Ligand SMILES: Cc1cc2nc3c(=O)[nH]c(=O)nc-3n(C[C@H](O)[C@H](O)[C@H](O)COP(=O)(O)O)c2cc1C
């Protein structure tokens with residue numbers, strides 16, 4: 001072997017080694033590589049039916065058509081009878097997503113069988129629960145799916161006019177709906193003789209002023225009629241006497257968004273997803289003390305734990321999960337002991353909450369349950385339309401008692417009065433607002449009665465949230481002398497020096513809670 | 526636009542699908558700006574403006590920009606998805622105008638994914 005050759009060999013060896021090193025480096029780089037969407041737990045655990053089109057341009061009808069859009073409408077209008085559509089909906093097991101969970105197929109059947117040549121199909125896009133934004137997102141991301149669902153419903157019941165009742169506070173949703181309606185009209189997908197089937201359907205948007213009670217079906221219809229948005233007793237149910245006393249179907253946004261896919265893929269396919277009594281998926285608006293805030297669509301039967309801890313990423317560091325609130329002002333909270341409850345209508349009701357329309361608020365150990373109940377009661381009391389006495393007066397009394405307790409003026413007997421009032425209001429109120437209004441109080445009493453008792457009998461707020469029950473003093477033993485409170489106090493009420501415990505000047509303190517919220521060692525009481 | 530029949534619907538679907546495949550119509554990059562109310566509230570409109578400026582300055586006419594609704598994880602907004610022809614698309618999180626400009630220069634023009642801002646890859650070409 002010549003010298004040259006061996007040198008060359010050394011060189012190649014060197015190069016080979018370098019290459020290996022390079023590859024290793026590349027590998028390391030690759031390991032840092034961003035995961036695929038389905039491997040990110042937030043997305044991976046979800047199943048998208050309602051939200052499947054969330055990436056398309058909602059202002060271009062062609063984009064919707066490229067996703068099989070309006071093919072279900074074509075099928076329903078050209079190939080199916082009214083009875084076949086209703087049968088398919090019944091097979092699917094779809095239940096209303098607006099809160100009550102009434103079977104959609106059955107509702108359509110009632111309206112179909114109802115006598116009358118004029119009927120209406122309405123969409124409830126009022127979405128009044130604090131913290132809920134499912135319907136808004138669907139309307140903004142995929143407005144044509146709602147239009148298509150309503151066309152199919154119209155055919156099923158024999159309606160030729162529809163209204164979407166949307167709150168005026170959703171300007172982007174309304175803009176995109178308007179664009180969708182005008183594009184669909186240009187394509188002849190709304191209007192007369194759709195697909196040459198001879199079937200006519202016209203659709204308009206009605207903007208509501210945003211009262212919570214206007215989400216209630218009879219109030220919503222009064223509002224469209226130009227009257228005050230107040231509920232009336234039922235029966236007669238809207239399927240028999242609805243808008244302008246004509247047979248009417250009212251469904252929620254998310255309910256309609258499911259319809260085209262049920263018609264396209266069959267009721268059996270849909271019934272294959274979910275649990276025995278609750279089929280399909282449910283969209284939740286996940287908010288509160290949770291890492292990933294957003295819209296989550298999961299098959300019915302997914303546990304709260306999966307939603308909050310896998311998809312939501314759990315509560316941020318240093319905080320502790322306490323409870324989850326479902327169903328907003330009509331719902332209740334579920335404590336940690338029941339975190340493995342699957343989401344379906346019956347299971348959630350069994351543990352004292354409701355499925356509701358999909359608001360899901362995660363609460364940590366810094367949430368005072370009495371204060372939370374007070375917040376929702378304040379909302380209900382504010383939104384009560386005042387038509388019936390139990391709701392108008394009863395919620396006012398309940399709010400007064402809750403305010404008294406959080407102010408530290410609670411007395412023995414208050415809890416019993418709250419319970420008694422709750423029962424009366426639930427029984428006697430005219431509409432769902434009053435009938436469900438006491439739920440947040442009842443469910444917090446069920447799981448966190450000790451917190452109420454601490455407020456009333458010990459004048460103590462265990463979560464340290466009710467300012468009237470706090471001293472705003474520093475426990476020098478617990479204080480780790482970090483100075484965080486000193487730096488954050490907006491009124492310079494806190495004095496602190498390195499290696500010294502902090503001290504709060506009560507004269508200057510405005511009880512803003514900043515120090516208590518941010519103290520890393522829970523030293524302020 | 527004419528009124529559609531059921532057959533037109535299928536034809537239109539195929540046509541749009543075809544056009545949407547990059548390379549048709551000469552596009553090589555598709556950028557989706559996720560603009561729901563939540564995205565706009567988080568500053569998505571500012572990101573969108575910055576993106577439009579960058580495209581204008583780049584004088585490239587093979588970049589297609591579309592808007593869409595909320596991508597789902599509101600706490601990561603503003604989100605933008607970048608798909609280059611023949612490559613996985615990447616969805617970016619927590620953007621502002623400056624990050625958008627960097628991503629445009631780095632990823633859209635330079636082909637380098639900016640790991641620091643990326644949230645996930647999407648297999649199918651969007
Ligand atoms: C006070 C009150 C507010 C309501 N708000 C809404 C709402 O914002 N959106 C909604 O879809 N349903 C709401 N509902 C339920 C509706 O009355 C009705 O049951 C629902 O729209 C029917 O549609 P679904 O069967 O598709 O759920 C509310 C009910 C009550 C009592």
Ligand code: SF4
Nearest residue numbers: 386387388391431434
């Ligand atoms: S329950 Fe409340 S909201 Fe409903 S009708 Fe009575 S007062 Fe009005």
Ligand code: SF4
Nearest residue numbers: 479480482483485519
């Ligand atoms: S933040 Fe808490 S631990 Fe830190 S100095 Fe203030 S009282 Fe002490």
